[in-house]
Amino acid sequence: MNTADLGLPVDVPSTALFTDQYELTMLQAALKAGTAERRSVFEVFTRRLPEGRRYGVVAGTGRVLDAIENFRFDADVLGFLRERNIVDEQTLARLADYRFSGDVWGYPEGEVYFPGSPIMRVEGTFAECVLLETVILSILNHDSAIAAAASRMSSAAGDRPLIEMGARRTHELAAVAASRAAYLGGFASTSDLAAGFRYGIPTVGTSAHAFTLLHDRERDAFRAQVDSMGRGTTLLVDTYDVAEAVRTAVEIAGPELGAVRIDSGDLLLVAHRVRQQLDELGATGTKIIVTSDLDEYAIASLAAAPVDAYGVGTQLVTGSGHPTCSMVYKLVARAGSADPGAALVPVAKKSTGGKTSIGGRKWAARRLDEYGVAEAEVVGTGAVPAELADRQLLVELVKGGDVVAREPLDAVRDRHVAARGNLPLSATQLSRGEPVIPTEYVNGRSGNRAGA
Amino acid sequence: MNTADLGLPVDVPSTALFTDQYELTMLQAALKAGTAERRSVFEVFTRRLPEGRRYGVVAGTGRVLDAIENFRFDADVLGFLRERNIVDEQTLARLADYRFSGDVWGYPEGEVYFPGSPIMRVEGTFAECVLLETVILSILNHDSAIAAAASRMSSAAGDRPLIEMGARRTHELAAVAASRAAYLGGFASTSDLAAGFRYGIPTVGTSAHAFTLLHDRERDAFRAQVDSMGRGTTLLVDTYDVAEAVRTAVEIAGPELGAVRIDSGDLLLVAHRVRQQLDELGATGTKIIVTSDLDEYAIASLAAAPVDAYGVGTQLVTGSGHPTCSMVYKLVARAGSADPGAALVPVAKKSTGGKTSIGGRKWAARRLDEYGVAEAEVVGTGAVPAELADRQLLVELVKGGDVVAREPLDAVRDRHVAARGNLPLSATQLSRGEPVIPTEYVNGRSGNRAGA
Numbered sequence: 001m002n003t004a005d006l007g008l009p010v011d012v013p014s015t016a017l018f019t020d021q022y023e024l025t026m027l028q029a030a031l032k033a034g035t036a037e038r039r040s041v042f043e044v045f046t047r048r049l050p051e052g053r054r055y056g057v058v059a060g061t062g063r064v065l066d067a068i069e070n071f072r073f074d075a076d077v078l079g080f081l082r083e084r085n086i087v088d089e090q091t092l093a094r095l096a097d098y099r100f101s102g103d104v105w106g107y108p109e110g111e112v113y114f115p116g117s118p119i120m121r122v123e124g125t126f127a128e129c130v131l132l133e134t135v136i137l138s139i140l141n142h143d144s145a146i147a148a149a150a151s152r153m154s155s156a157a158g159d160r161p162l163i164e165m166g167a168r169r170t171h172e173l174a175a176v177a178a179s180r181a182a183y184l185g186g187f188a189s190t191s192d193l194a195a196g197f198r199y200g201i202p203t204v205g206t207s208a209h210a211f212t213l214l215h216d217r218e219r220d221a222f223r224a225q226v227d228s229m230g231r232g233t234t235l236l237v238d239t240y241d242v243a244e245a246v247r248t249a250v251e252i253a254g255p256e257l258g259a260v261r262i263d264s265g266d267l268l269l270v271a272h273r274v275r276q277q278l279d280e281l282g283a284t285g286t287k288i289i290v291t292s293d294l295d296e297y298a299i300a301s302l303a304a305a306p307v308d309a310y311g312v313g314t315q316l317v318t319g320s321g322h323p324t325c326s327m328v329y330k331l332v333a334r335a336g337s338a339d340p341g342a343a344l345v346p347v348a349k350k351s352t353g354g355k356t357s358i359g360g361r362k363w364a365a366r367r368l369d370e371y372g373v374a375e376a377e378v379v380g381t382g383a384v385p386a387e388l389a390d391r392q393l394l395v396e397l398v399k400g401g402d403v404v405a406r407e408p409l410d411a412v413r414d415r416h417v418a419a420r421g422n423l424p425l426s427a428t429q430l431s432r433g434e435p436v437i438p439t440e441y442v443n444g445r446s447g448n449r450a451g452a
Numbered sequence: 453m454n455t456a457d458l459g460l461p462v463d464v465p466s467t468a469l470f471t472d473q474y475e476l477t478m479l480q481a482a483l484k485a486g487t488a489e490r491r492s493v494f495e496v497f498t499r500r501l502p503e504g505r506r507y508g509v510v511a512g513t514g515r516v517l518d519a520i521e522n523f524r525f526d527a528d529v530l531g532f533l534r535e536r537n538i539v540d541e542q543t544l545a546r547l548a549d550y551r552f553s554g555d556v557w558g559y560p561e562g563e564v565y566f567p568g569s570p571i572m573r574v575e576g577t578f579a580e581c582v583l584l585e586t587v588i589l590s591i592l593n594h595d596s597a598i599a600a601a602a603s604r605m606s607s608a609a610g611d612r613p614l615i616e617m618g619a620r621r622t623h624e625l626a627a628v629a630a631s632r633a634a635y636l637g638g639f640a641s642t643s644d645l646a647a648g649f650r651y652g653i654p655t656v657g658t659s660a661h662a663f664t665l666l667h668d669r670e671r672d673a674f675r676a677q678v679d680s681m682g683r684g685t686t687l688l689v690d691t692y693d694v695a696e697a698v699r700t701a702v703e704i705a706g707p708e709l710g711a712v713r714i715d716s717g718d719l720l721l722v723a724h725r726v727r728q729q730l731d732e733l734g735a736t737g738t739k740i741i742v743t744s745d746l747d748e749y750a751i752a753s754l755a756a757a758p759v760d761a762y763g764v765g766t767q768l769v770t771g772s773g774h775p776t777c778s779m780v781y782k783l784v785a786r787a788g789s790a791d792p793g794a795a796l797v798p799v800a801k802k803s804t805g806g807k808t809s810i811g812g813r814k815w816a817a818r819r820l821d822e823y824g825v826a827e828a829e830v831v832g833t834g835a836v837p838a839e840l841a842d843r844q845l846l847v848e849l850v851k852g853g854d855v856v857a858r859e860p861l862d863a864v865r866d867r868h869v870a871a872r873g874n875l876p877l878s879a880t881q882l883s884r885g886e887p888v889i890p891t892e893y894v895n896g897r898s899g900n901r902a903g904a
Contacts, residue, residue, distance in 0.1 A: 017646040018624040020617065021657030024645075025681060029659065033676030035666055042662070067624075080649050126666050133660075134644075137620035138627055165472065168589035169776045172470040172519075174623035175590055192586075193476075194469040197532050205473030207481065208585075210494070210783035213799040214487055214578050224485030229477060239801050314776060323775040324621045324766060331662035347665040349716075350692050 052432025060143030061109035150185025166317030275306035380442030504884030512595030513561035562868035606638025618769030727758035832894030
């Protein structure tokens with residue numbers, strides 16, 4: 001099947017269309033003005049964390065690399081741009097040849113970040129860098145928002161596994177990216193088959209209330225499920241009366257019953273009752289999974305309850321109150337001419353009324369205290385102080401247009417655990433607060449010509 | 453280019469993977485139990501509107517129809533399910549032949565809805581209907597959330613056009629659906645090229661701060677833009693000093709300057725100052741576009757300001773505080789046997805602790821008062837009262853597996869304006885409140901065998 005037949009926006013033939021029109025009109029104007037080839041440095045950063053959050057989580061980097069690699073304007077796209085008269089023929093010719101040939105550095109995926117952290121830096125000609133703004137921000141803003149929520153939930157859950165089950169609460173393809181972000185933020189599995197297919201994330205699932213309602217008696221449904229999936233399955237026990245369902249479940253599956261799932265009611269109370277009942281019935285190994293409108297606070301409040309796993313939907317895929325980050329992609333330095341050797345000049349918006357930036361190509365390092373715990377995010381221009389040289393955060397991701405830093409999702413997941421574990425303990429407190437470490441700016445002598 | 457090379461989740465070969473695993477395991481268990489062929493009725497509804505909202509907006513219906521039509525399990529997908537051992541061979545064989553052959557009725561896209569409105573009804577065998585749950589909910593929950601925010605913003609904006617520019621704040625493909633939902637909710641255009649490509653939505657865009665910063669002087673940037681795009685373009689005037697930028701803009705473009713854009717600061721104050729300055733400079737026809745972190749409240753607060761158009765990003769694509777709806781897909785009736793002629797039995801979850809539903813296949817009608825204004829959403833089972841017969845809301849969307857109700861997006865957009873206009877005036881008040889009309893339930897005699 002041709003994906004163009006899907007009737008979904010998946011027939012977009014290239015990531016190049018995930019772009020705001022003004023990126024193209026800026027290119028056209030710069031080409032005409034002779035400024036399009038000026039060497040330019042764009043940085044992705046955020047001026048603040050979502051209110052009350054202690055740290056951010058970098059997520060989506062791997063998807064950004066894929067998007068850059070596939071950012072091409074094919075005949076269909078060029079035909080669309082021509083037909084709509086969006087840019088002129090000179091610009092179309094330039095787009096037809098587009099291939100990013102610059103460099104990208106960034107925080108490795110899974111790292112934590114803070115206000116002002118230069119999360120990603122894109123360097124090349126203005127022409128090639130400006131076009132990437134929209135797709136880079138779409139991916140990082142979405143995925144990082146989900147990963148931040150996932151990270152808080154996984155802190156709250158401790159050793160108990162978290163199941164991502166929010167596909168039905170968000171756009172069908174955002175759901176796939178959300179599963180990926182949840183996994184890197186500490187979730188164990190997903191209900192979303194597309195996420196399993198695309199990213200190899202473990203998938204889980206057994207049955208819904210509809211399955212119980214389909215059958216004439218709850219007992220028939222349980223019997224059918226155990227016959228089909230074995231005694232190790234998870235039976236959903238809150239369609240009618242929970243106590244009766246638990247009794248029936250153990251009667252049918254025996255004490256080898258894998259788990260019961262509770263999807264409504266006062267979970268703390270019900271979990272305790274169900275645990276006691278299971279134990280009395282001899283099903284001491286049967287687990288309890290809860291899945292009703294959980295967020296990190298609800299998960300934390302169940303820490304003392306006899307719960308073995310959590311399923312999280314809505315609050316995960318909507319970033320638990322913060323469905324996007326406020327990452328921006330800003331020109332921070334550019335050459336004064338199109339000469340490839342021209343010096344870079346730091347630039348920044350300066351208007352009053354907020355949205356100011358700090359110009360210049362930046363480095364970042366995380367300073368540790370004597371116990372090896374992070375104590376500051378240090379961001380600077382110019383030379384990196386010697387004592388921070390081995391604590392630098394940016395790594396090379398794309399070199400001369402070639403992706404050089406692909407990595408498996410499990411490595412990203414491990415990195416996040418390590419990065420979070422290196423923060424002060426209060427990072428994982430759920431209560432609202434300031435970023436757990438401050439961001440310090442160091443304005444060194446101009447090092448804008450130097451590599452990172 | 454093969455979209456499988458995109459490295460994005462667009463290489464999902466079918467909408468059938470946008471599915472929670474339990475839909476498939478339920479199918480397997482039902483096949484084994486002999487209950488998979490029981491005729492079943494599933495309904496999509498929501499138990500409540502997002503807090504404070506007066507009405508909901510049905511959006512995504514057209515995308516759902518596409519998703520159903522393309523819901524197929526091809527060799528790649530079946531291979532994945534087999535390799536992961538998700539379902540058995542009997543179930544795989546069934547999936548290989550899957551094609552929805554049932555009926556779908558629903559509120560036409562663009563209609564308003566209320567708690568309990570049967571927004572969509574899917575009828576067929578349990579086997580064919582249960583699998584569609586996840587993708588239907590993903591689409592409707594996402595698109596309706598965006599459309600509801602768009603509708604409130606367009607009420608607040610009155611006759612002033614709204615530009616959707618939130619692509620960078622959400623998943624790159626969710627952004628395309630968000631543009632579509634925004635357009636049907638009353639927006640005039642989008643910055644997102646993919647939305648223009650896929651749905652024919654008008655696209656707009658001129659330049660960002662980066663373009664001004666690229667040039668040695670703001671004047672050079674303005675000159676370059678006017679040279680490239682003509683005097684009718686929109687110049688961004690808040691990179692440095694707004695008053696100076698406006699002076700320079702009119703100096704370069706003359707009074708024919710199309711518009712200036714303000715993206716930071718106190719918009720009410722700045723808009724007044726800029727309007728006065730433009731008028732003094734003779735640029736009385738030059739428009740003012742504002743674009744800084746707007747939501748429906750900010751738009752309303754600018755009603756008396758000399759603003760000609762609004763650009764909205766973050767708050768649109770995140771549903772202005774409500775990024776998802778709480779629509780569910782519930783089995784409300786099913787046959788007592790696999791006999792195609794067997795009577796339908798209403799079913800509903802009955803456990804205490806919330807999440808209860810009303811069983812039975814439902815009709816819905818909007819009752820009008822003597823002035824033709826909506827006064828109640830009437831939802832019932834059984835026969836439709838004669839006085840409501842011509843006010844019924846559900847229309848046939850899929851008949852025997854064939855989509856029968858495709859329509860252009862502009863028709864959907866017009867329908868929304870009409871539907872909203874038929875509500876009591878308080879519907880468009882932005883302040884928090886109850887649903888603007890109540891939902892009344894009518895339990896008629898059993899009509900579960902009858903057509904809609």
